[in-house]
Amino acid sequence: LIEELKGTEGGRLVVAVASTVHYFAIRLLADFCKSYPKVRVNFKVTNRQGLLRMLEDNEVDTVLMGRPPEELDLVAEAFMDNPLVIIAPAGHPRVGEKGIRLEDLRNETFLMREQGSGTRNSVERFFAERGVRIVASMEMNTNGAIKQGVEVGLGLGLVSIHTVERELADGRVVILDVEAFPIMRQWYIVHRAGKRLTATATAFEDFVRSEAQRFVAPFNAILGAGQEAALGAV
Ligand code: PGA
Incomplete structure (x- = not known):
């Protein structure tokens, strides 16, 4: 699957991040794109309210944001302080x-x-x-x-x-x-519950889980x- 993504097909990734996240998310994205050069990326930056609206309207694959509200039907996983x-x-x-x-x-x-x-x-x-x-x-x-x-x-x-x-x-x-x-607080990887993630979005979420920490200086x-x-x- 990974080989497929790295090949000619690429795939499309729509990722939206909180304005506060984009400082490190853009560096993370640059590294992701080195591994997956064929992926066509749509990278959106907005505040929490804007992100929740995009999730509700099903406009994005994956979102990086603060803890989303419990009452929304979302899958959310903390990945960083x-x-x-x-x-x-x-x-x-x-x-x-x-x-x-x-x-x-x-x-x-x-x-x-x-x-x-x-x-x-x-x-x-x-x-x-x-x-x-x-x-x-x-x-x-x-x-x-x-x-x-x-x-x-x-x-x-x-x-x-x-x-x-x-x-x-x-x-x-x-x-x-x-x-x-x-x-x-913590940052979360979020997508709609029940959404069938594309191979590209899955690869991106895995990349965030395993690599995000490298893109921020240790806060101490x-x-x-x-x-x-x-x-x-x-
Ligand atoms: P924001 O960041 O302040 O840019 O909306 C999202 C968050 O902190 O939850």
């Missing part, structure tokens, strides 16, 4: 401070993803559960805008660590050591020696 972190510009006064309390950030402006984003859902639930009200926030509908907003000093960002690997490595943004952070390395304690506490 997704830590959400608070990022600040390099010169922010709280950079380097240990164990910042959530209440101490109450008066900060937070750059938040739009309604319909999985990141946004989780962050809202997290703050609600702790009874913390964010006073000021600014909404931005891409992770890219949030990263740039943080860099230029518009506020603090609440993002998946997978969206900021490069900026962290360059020192353009820094992860704050805040109590109860990172918020630990990203968090840096000084912040491992915060991660260990989760």
Whole structure:
């Protein structure tokens, strides 16, 4: 079967990923396409709400996203951790401070993803559960805008660590050591229950399961020696 896929036939793959996933998913896809050069790929990037709609409308083979709602008839399998972190510009006064309390950030402006984003859902639930009200926030509908907003000093960002690997490595943004952070979520491979997956989609799902980890930097390395304690506490 694999030989067939690698041969002249190829096949078609429609894969949709969360905007937050595409940073590593595009690298994963590049490697997949090296092994399966004949596969014709349609790669869609949108937020959680958009992905759920595509699944409902049966427009995609496979989706990479946060945990889907239980009530939908989907097959979902976790394949990787997704830590959400608070990022600040390099010169922010709280950079380097240990164990910042959530209440101490109450008066900060937070750059938040739009309604319909999985990141946004989780962050809202997290703050609600702790009874913390964010006073000021600014909404931005891409992770890219949030990263740039943080860099230029518009506020603090609440993002998946997978969206900021490069900026962290360059020192353009820094992860704050805040109590109860990172918020630990997971990424899932999802398709409709009862859907007959094509050989190509099956090959892609297998590839994600076995290879995805190679395309993200280990987060304790990203968090840096000084912040491992915060991660260990989760
Ligand atoms: P999103 O990511 O925030 O880009 O919608 C999906 C998710 O986190 O579930």
